[in-house]
Amino acid sequence: MSRDILVVGGDDPATALASELSGNVLHVAPEAEEVDDGFVDGVRRADGTPVDGLDLVVHALYPQQSRTPARIDEMTESEWTAACDDPLEAGIRLARGAHRHLTARQGTIVFCVPLVGAAGAASFVALSALAEGLRVLARSLARSWGSEQIRAHAVTLHPSMFLAPEDAAATAEATALHDPALGRLPSAAEIAAVIDALSDSRITAGLTGASLVMDGGTWMAG
């Protein structure tokens, strides 16, 4: 039986991962404020039928406001809310809504987060806050849902998967002492393969609450 996968988020990395993950992939790109507790129940397959059980949920919902550089003293409260608070709440509510669907399949939820959360980045304070909030949300879900055999992880990705090329380059230049140890960054296919493995109970049934850093060995942040 093919796996049912829900990928949530517009642009990359969500779009790139949706095309590489193995299974029946439903890719939705809502605005953050559209994600309420009933959001997952409202997702429809291509044939119009509702989702009824999920093997894998991949969260990569980062609004453009989160990806736009802004110094904190130049941000309005509404800009902060759109960049951090709204998508954080969306992540929490996505998890709430996904719970029963994951329970049905003993599934896995994976949060893709930018490395700016772990390493810090000037002009991306809101994105950093959002990333760390989601990364630790994954740990909390792992702790509370483990007894139901639902697993939860965070996969930390290079800023280039989230930011405009010039912003990603500037962030890496300002924060990383090293070039990627592998000499390159992982491809979307390689990241998707790891996420597929994280949700494959034949391989990773004993793994939950992990924070995997897939940046080619640039920061090696924990």
Add this chain to the structure above:
Amino acid sequence: MTGAHGGRVLEGQVAVVTGAGQGVGAGIASALAAAGAAVVIATRRAANGEPAAESIRAAGHEAVFVRCDVTQAGDVEATVAAAVERFGGLDIMVHNAVAHAGRPGGVQFTRSDMIRPQIATATTASFLCARASLPHLRQRPGTLILLTSPAGVEGSANLPVYAAVKATQRGIVKSLAREWGPHGVRVNAIAPVARTPAMDAAVSANPDLETRLVARTPLGRMGDAAADIGPVAVFLASDGARYVTGQTIVADGGGFLGL
């Protein structure tokens, strides 16, 4: 906390501490005051803010109460303005206020109307405190301290929203440290475990909690807000920490060692 030669290490400095009416905030405020700082006790309720300020004044230190709802930009800006007007500047901004996390349980059981207030009090308010204080911290240069939690590092099965919002503060600290470092303004976090009214309530609801917490704590006891957590804030605000920024100091008796 006094310096190695008995001097008050924060003499002449000015601090704002949010949520300082009780618990960890009150402990930090009293420790900063004892180290020589003039302290603004910023709380929503005069019922606990005014007595906290009076307690510090009774000990011979400087403190005033200012009513402040940290989720309101105007309140935060007015509190900073009051500190500057009353004491002549701002050196130390401590954001400690926290919203009620609700009944323990998995995220699917968290009351829907208790999610946004936790985000607002931890995350939005950290932004508001940072933005309001920066113009003054740059002049000294001063320091921003956010109170996070060990749950914001390791997650929490029963307080998942609380853990998430506390983690956002660690993200804020790391990126703000990079953003403000060129101004000489340092940004750090403290992740405490201490006996507070909130902890007492949690223990009352779950009597095994204290036993389990203490059992996993190498130092074998719960922290004291004033004696154990306050001095950490004093250190981070002092010249002794002048090369420390972007860090989370876990002050929990050694319970969490996973950093």
